[in-house]
Amino acid sequence: MSSESRTNTEPTAHEECTSCGTTLGERRLALQSYPEAEAGSISGLSAGGLLYCPDCGSEPVELLDSWNGHDQPPVDADRSIAAGYRESAEQCSFCADDLDSEPVVGIELYRRPGEELPAYANFTLCGDCRSVFEEFLANVSAQQ
Ligand SMILES: [Zn+2]
Ligand SMILES: [Zn+2]
Structure with a gap:
């Protein structure tokens, strides 16, 4: 009898592109947002984040490519994930x-x-850019 706990998660059956509904294969873009409490969740980025197929992901990728990424935020029980992001970044x-x-x-x-x-x-992202990003994501969905 094994007491080994299962750490691997079951693959979600038939994951689909948030935008066009295509069943996703290996190539995909996933976006998840962690707003600070007062900010509320990003519209269009709320329910478990976004998944894009390569076609729908090309525009977001172009945009994200121009952003300045930072190190992975610290995650611990004492603060929210968003607070970890704030700690990792000094600039938007x-x-x-x-x-x-x-x-x-x-x-x-x-x-x-x-x-x-x-x-x-x-x-x-700062508050202003968050709004811009929300609009952008809405447009990506609207094009399909
Ligand atoms: Zn798609
Ligand atoms: Zn900004």
């Missing part, structure tokens, strides 16, 4: 403004290797 990943007291939102990117972006990256 998009506009490079200093992040002061306004709520920030952490963005986590996961991408299968073999493309131009790193497989994994972290960004932190």
Whole structure:
């Protein structure tokens, strides 16, 4: 009898592109957001994040490619993930403004290797850029 706990998660059956509904294969772009409490969740990035097929992901990838990523945020029980992002970043990943007291939102990117972006990256956005990003994501969905 094995007491080994199962650490691998069951693959979600038939994961689909958030935007066009195509069943996803190996190549995909995943975006997850971690807003500070006051900021609320990013519209369009709320329910478990976004998954894009290579076609739908090309525009977000282009945008994210111009952002300045930072190190993986510290994660521990004493603070929220968003607070970890704030600690990792001094400037907005998009506009490079200093992040002061306004709520920030952490963005986590996961991408299968073999493309131009790193497989994994972290960004932190200021309040203004968060709004711009929300609009951008809405447009990506609307095009399909
Ligand atoms: Zn798609
Ligand atoms: Zn900004």
